[in-house]
Amino acid sequence: MTSLPWIDSDDLWFPPAEQALDEPDGLLALGGDLSQERLLLAYHSGIFPWYSDEQPILWWSPDPRCVLFPDEVHISRSLRRTLNQGRFRVTTDRAFNQVIQHCAARREGTWITPEMMTAYRQLHVQGIAHSFEAWNSDGKLVGGLYGIALGRCFFGESMFSLEPNASKVLLVTIAHQLGLWGYKMMDCQVESGHLLRMGARTIPRSDFLSILSNNVDSQPDQDSWSIRWRWPGAMVKHGE
Structure with a gap:
């Protein structure tokens, strides 16, 4: 069985997403924490956490996506x-x-x-x-x-x-x-x-x-997170 990298809570890193397992699809690493810094690094790297209560934190990057x-x-x-x-x-x-x-x-x-x-x-x-x-x-x-x-x-x-x-x-x-x-x-x-x-x-x-x-590092064209789009002909306006 292929061993997975273990991430210590005080080490802010991930292995490359390309190293994820084929089975189960996308499983990349385990351990670490859910600090803001680690989560942002994960999403920047195409990785996300997915696990249950009885498990350590599992990190995934499936292929295909x-x-x-x-x-x-x-x-x-x-x-x-x-x-x-x-x-x-x-x-x-x-x-x-x-x-x-x-x-x-x-x-x-x-x-x-x-x-x-x-x-x-x-x-x-x-x-x-x-x-x-x-x-x-x-x-x-x-x-x-x-x-x-x-x-x-x-x-x-x-x-x-x-x-x-x-x-x-x-x-x-x-x-x-x-x-x-x-x-x-x-x-x-x-x-x-x-x-x-x-x-x-x-x-x-x-x-x-x-x-x-x-x-992921470019800026979207928005000034707020309020809904501006409305389906043409809709009777009830979306948003405010």
Whole structure:
């Protein structure tokens, strides 16, 4: 069995992403901590943490990588009707704590440990981690996604949905808004049927790392994290 590098908490480094295992796909290293400095280094390097309570921190960089390019989001006929109805209002950074709590409560979301929640809340306070929220006509939070924004790249961490189509409306709005802000890519980490149907696709890790190197240190074209995009013809305005 191939041995993995162990990272001590006082050593701020990662092995090159290209050294990640093929099986399990993308497992690169273990150990370290979830300090702001280490997390930022990880995302700059195409690496993210993913582990459960009984494990040490595991660091991953899968190949291929699932991404969504803003101009490739797919809108089906049924989703177009939902958007036209304006059933959901989308905001940013209104309920970060609630979003991450809902994501952690998902049956498959047990990897969002209390330690992870604390770390990403701290990044949110620093203006690095952000949330997108979907609200229904009754003002109830029914969908959300949180992630990390670095340069012109947004790294999606997790999302939840409590009503049909809420996550689809959320992804369409996020994609169009990120495009308006000049973001080149939304990292989705690992593929799923839902993401692929929404227009996400997998690319080689080498291409993913190249996109990062060209965009992660550049500035997006935005003056705030308020939603500016509105679906044409929607009855309910997204945003404020």
